[in-house]
Amino acid sequence: MTDNKQHGTQIFELSKNFVDSLRQIIQEKNEQKAIEVLGKLHAADIAEIYDKLNVKEAKFLYLLLDKEKAADVIAELDEDDSEKFLNALPSEIVAKQFIEEMDSDDAADVLGEMSEKRQEEVLSHIKDHEQAGDIVDLLSYEDDTAGGLMAKELVAINQDLSITKCLIELRNQAETVDEIYYIYVVDNKGVLVGTLSLKKLLLNSEKSLISSLANKEIISVKTDTPEIEVAKIMKKYDLVALPVVDSIGRLKGRITIDDVVDVIQEEAEKDYQMISGITEDVESDDSVYKLSRARFPWLLIGLMGGIIGAWVIGYFEGDIAKYAGIALFLPLIAAMGGNVGVQSSSIIVQGLANHSISKGGVFSRLSKELMVALLNGISLSILIFIYNHFFSDSYALTLSVSLALFSVIIFASLFGTLVPLILDKYKIDPALATGPFITTVNDIMGLLIYLSISRIIFDVLMI
């Protein structure tokens, strides 16, 4: 029964106590104890501790790990962190202790962060020339393409083999591949002609030919397919691994789902940061300077928008001086314009990201948005009309605010819908439309509409 106790959820939680005791161990340079503590942890957990350590402490720990685990830990670190950490080590140690045990995609990612000179140094210390060659190959692809995501580790079997021979070949190749998922079936020229699941391999007679068992309906991407496309394909077809081929169909590598999960998350975060007005990929743990820099541009655009808003109001200053009540609703109208615009554009941005918006049909999209705007615009205008009817002493103001609110909601909806669609058409990231520029334009247009309407109404009703 004691055996059962250790099962169930056994997930590592990084606690302050744990970090403190680990620090203690490091200070005492107690290697044996450190090895014991780290031995119980998954590489991902050890990577999580990195944030709490300085480079010297991390060095002490990571050099105690066996090479495979050390490599896994480095692969799990943030790019910034692995760069900083590895730069503190001589290139021979980097090669022998970390890179040699890494999967080729992780190794290429890590080396991609280094200067070219440093890359060459590290590569020169890698004993296995094939491995070094694979890494150099991978470094030649753009980061945000299938080539930049893929690893060279995979199992490829010639279609003319029988299962028996395939198993022998598999044993040779499998050593370097952590998870096989699929066997890729190729012809004599290395062209991908099918896939074979391990399940099929296990369930069929040993004499069957690979070519007769292979699934020939391959879903694959080219080395230059953008990573967003890769993520969409793997998500849509529920794939855990996706083969990558060159322009004449030769198998070049494979992408596994764990890397794509990161892409999906990063995409979502990029859109999120855009809509929150943050221009760089930052995390709350980044430096004060980096955090300020990431936020400054939006604030600057907001400030300039505010100044233009001040011009608009200044143009109507005479009206406000005559009837100060107009000023009461300036922020309300400006804010509603911004809000409605963000709502409209974010729905389009998300729809485009999801592929749930079918291309074309801008007109039908706009007329639908118009209906939504009419519905909300009428309700809100009536509400503010009722409020002002009871609490405002000026009928002209009551009318101006309601009319302006209605017009602003219609304008901001259509503008918020149109801009991301246009950006997307011209292959510009539509998420830009949720950012500062459009919100600011809607703020300003709101003021212009409100003040123009109230000038007309006040002039009509007062004269």
Place this chain on the structure above:
Amino acid sequence: MTDNKQHGTQIFELSKNFVDSLRQIIQEKNEQKAIEVLGKLHAADIAEIYDKLNVKEAKFLYLLLDKEKAADVIAELDEDDSEKFLNALPSEIVAKQFIEEMDSDDAADVLGEMSEKRQEEVLSHIKDHEQAGDIVDLLSYEDDTAGGLMAKELVAINQDLSITKCLIELRNQAETVDEIYYIYVVDNKGVLVGTLSLKKLLLNSEKSLISSLANKEIISVKTDTPEIEVAKIMKKYDLVALPVVDSIGRLKGRITIDDVVDVIQEEAEKDYQMISGITEDVESDDSVYKLSRARFPWLLIGLMGGIIGAWVIGYFEGDIAKYAGIALFLPLIAAMGGNVGVQSSSIIVQGLANHSISKGGVFSRLSKELMVALLNGISLSILIFIYNHFFSDSYALTLSVSLALFSVIIFASLFGTLVPLILDKYKIDPALATGPFITTVNDIMGLLIYLSISRIIFDVLMI
């Protein structure tokens, strides 16, 4: 060579032409042609076409599919769509044509959308009692827990078997399991004691005992583990399948990465909709009414905020009547408060979602945020000071605007940081802090700060 041509990227793109020709086929009731066209498509592609068809057209097509593909198509549909489609069919057809071929998790999801009476009807038509029992089991778990995500299809092998016997057992069990990924090793009581990869099975001698090969360091979750936790674990440890156990460690099911990718995406979308002021899970293809309803609450809060803002300004109306220039910067100050607040809170929300913020340390988080706010606040205040120095004729106004802007940035930063941290502490979704309420509070506070400061400065400088 002709054989090669069909390889490379072969991804289905839904075109208007394709839909038109498919419609044509449906109108002609050309079953043979329809089967031919659908035969070339992946289930996920067929599901994508659903949006373009009415229920009657979909019925014609889906009933032509072989059962397994039909089941896959239904599993790929949006929940709303599959609900609507299946409700148009008699329960016997639902059971026999669709549910019987589905994986248990998909079947439970689809049945979960039906009324209890309808569920019973459909279940009564399922021939395999074990399958029906599995579905009923799964229906008992909460949707957003590991139990609600998991499927019953998995390969479980007793630890006391040899590889030879394991292979025989595997052949029996594998039929119902699409992708095996791992073999789960259990003891006589059904308690999960380890995992075994197919790779290990293939690479070891046939006489080895399963228990000696199994990896005993299992990462598993309980049936009641929240799905967000499941997603975090699978992402962190790069898992493609995760076993689910009950409170005494017995293996109950497994969760595969494709379901978790959806959870990750949904989580990101929820936060995105929150920050864009949309209260329901909507897509741009939803009805006008649903879209309006999802946006109305934020607009209403914005409107109420605007009204409170109007009270605040009304309280200072005398000041504005005396010096209308104050009105010029009302929208600027309100907007900057809102912007800064969203920036601060969204960084915290994302950090909490990522686990990149370590628990505790509210004070250090606030002091860092204060530094960022000081940096940006000082720069922006100086910029607006310079602008007003040249373009404004009132020194009091120039001073008021700069001081107010600085104070608002500090206030909104700290408020925007604190609120999500507090919400998180009390187990409330911190993303609420990026939504309408906080933005509105920051808008109003901005006005209050600005008008108070300018009253003091105008009083001091003018008297």
